[in-house]
Amino acid sequence: MTVADLMARTRLSRPAFYQYFSDLHDLIEVLLREVESIMHQTANPWLSGEGEPIAALRESQKGVVQVCLDHGPIFRAVSEAAPLDERLERAWSAFTKRWDDVVEARIKSQQRDGLISKSLNARRIANALNHMDTTLLIAEFGRRPQGDPKAVLDTLHHIWTAALYGGQRAARMPRKSPRKS
């Protein structure tokens, strides 16, 4: 992807691009900011800590999968371009760090409530699970044709519940089971 390629699809010239963005990475950074807020919003059920934890987790994960269905290519662009640009690199790692933060906080909270084993290192587990989510979701939904959202959700949900809550509950067949609190 070059600036020329991009602007050829518009009725504007290449230099016009630099009127609005300092370069391609700047554009991507703007797009990232736009989707981040949506992301945190849809993940709210589990992050807020209300209701039955596993059901809430599934709701949140469902939301995350949906956002990636809608904006997967943007995340792919960000993650692929990040290594090439210092500024974008920082923006991307700040994004994932904020995600680690909220997940870590939720885990620690549920550890205090006795819902999650205190022997877990909340930070590292959160980080590892988020790494998994990020790359799997980008791989599945980052380019067309996109993967099967239901199957991806089931897979991620199984691993998260197994890792956090012990795994007995969620290891069931790919059968629809959206519990309520």
Place this chain on the structure above:
Amino acid sequence: MTVADLMARTRLSRPAFYQYFSDLHDLIEVLLREVESIMHQTANPWLSGEGEPIAALRESQKGVVQVCLDHGPIFRAVSEAAPLDERLERAWSAFTKRWDDVVEARIKSQQRDGLISKSLNARRIANALNHMDTTLLIAEFGRRPQGDPKAVLDTLHHIWTAALYGGQRAARMPRKSPRKS
């Protein structure tokens, strides 16, 4: 990283580089091939299916972590450069696919033996766990200073055992327990 940068560190000129490699991506592809064989070798204990599964899994994961300690920067280079080059992209996805294949095979085998729940989708779980390993290991060991191998191993081991074997066994404190069958 440019070809000029690279060759400046040698006593040869820039064009000499093209005598041995068609371009930078070609070089990276060669490096990838060199580490892949080591990787499969060190992961042999669990993949071969001999001995007690969880202990064998930990041995294999320990090996994988060690290889990444030694060659992490190479994996980082591959994964970051892959999106920029069609050929390298294929090499990298072929690498991860082979990894998915052997893990899937092992899971299915242990499902037949009743060690792992048959309700799991072996392929997708293997794929998700491998995605987690890849990015976490690259993030931790892909650049200096590198992360703490013991902590990373514990984290990955917990999630793998929880996801595959139900999580009751491995959710213990970060205490050393590499036992045999």
Place this chain on the structure above:
DNA sequence: CTAAGATCGGACGCCGTGTCAGAAAATCGA
């Protein structure tokens, strides 16, 4: 209709790439 401000596009210099033809170095036969 005209002047002021905002926006656009052609053209330029820069840098990294990959590829020549020819120089230098290594190898070898006598």
Place this chain on the structure above:
DNA sequence: TCGATTTTCTGACACGGCGTCCGATCTTAG
């Protein structure tokens, strides 16, 4: 030892994308 042949290296080149000018065009208001 010495020239001939093969291998290895180098300086110089064309290409393409980037980011930035200045002059041209369009918009808006009086």
